[in-house]
Amino acid sequence: MTADGDALVAFVERHRRILVLSGAGMSTASGIPDYRDRDGVRRGKTPVQGPEFRKMEAVRKRYWARSMVGYPALSAAAPNAGHVALAGLQAAGRLGALMTQNVDGLHQRAGSADVLELHGNIHKVVCLDCHAGFSRSFVQEQLVEANPALAGAVATPAPDGDAHLEPDALAEFHLPHCVHCGGTLKPDVVFFGDGVPADVTRDALERMTDADALLVIGSSLVVYSGFRFCRMAFETGKPIAAVNLGKTRADELMSLKIEAGAEMTLPILFSRLA
Known part of the structure; x- marks a missing residue:
């Protein structure tokens, strides 16, 4: 495993209540295109x-x-190795609650429980x-x-x-x-131009409050519904790590950033920790 990978293992080992936020990059390996290129365009x-x-x-x-x-x-489309590894890490108690900007339902099909879908299904x-x-x-x-x-x-x-x-x-x-x-x-x-429902926002904010760290997977965070949690974590002193191909809107707020695909990184993390 690379030095970045070792740092991610250490990040997960240091924090017991990691909130996971996933985006479209989580599902590209399942054949579902994302909205933006690596520059966020x-x-x-x-x-x-x-x-x-x-x-x-x-x-x-x-x-x-x-x-x-x-x-x-x-x-x-079927869950990819990243979805499966993430569900395994949750089941092993290595990761906490999960929120997703995705609407494809692949986290649930991979076995993740209590998935909060910010943008619906x-x-x-x-x-x-x-x-x-x-x-x-x-x-x-x-x-x-x-x-x-x-x-x-x-x-x-x-x-x-x-x-x-x-x-x-x-x-x-x-x-x-x-x-x-x-x-x-x-x-x-939730279409572009519409807001996340109030009850979903309330649940998401509670999950961020209860967490002691934030792990972003496969999101450029250009959309405010994801970026807001990075800003909230940063302002309350909670460290942020990300696994994402390309830059994100919150790069300067992160303590760890790994430029790699979730389908490659998460199975290795699972093998090390679970």
């Missing part, structure tokens, strides 16, 4: 904005058409009118049945079940609908 077009999704049918059509094509690849859908909940797989069936011409489309995957696709005939695209009230369906995630 966003790739591609601006993602769907929450206020626009709720107001404009054209935005909803574009989102659901792309998601219809992109979701199957995300739903087929892409495998769930909610009706904006009657608040009924549905599985994303059920909505996928609706989409395929209503839009057979798009069912066989292939496109390059984009983050969070999106796809790099610009459908030509969105006027003819049929939106999914709530089977209870006919209302507007939205994936149960």
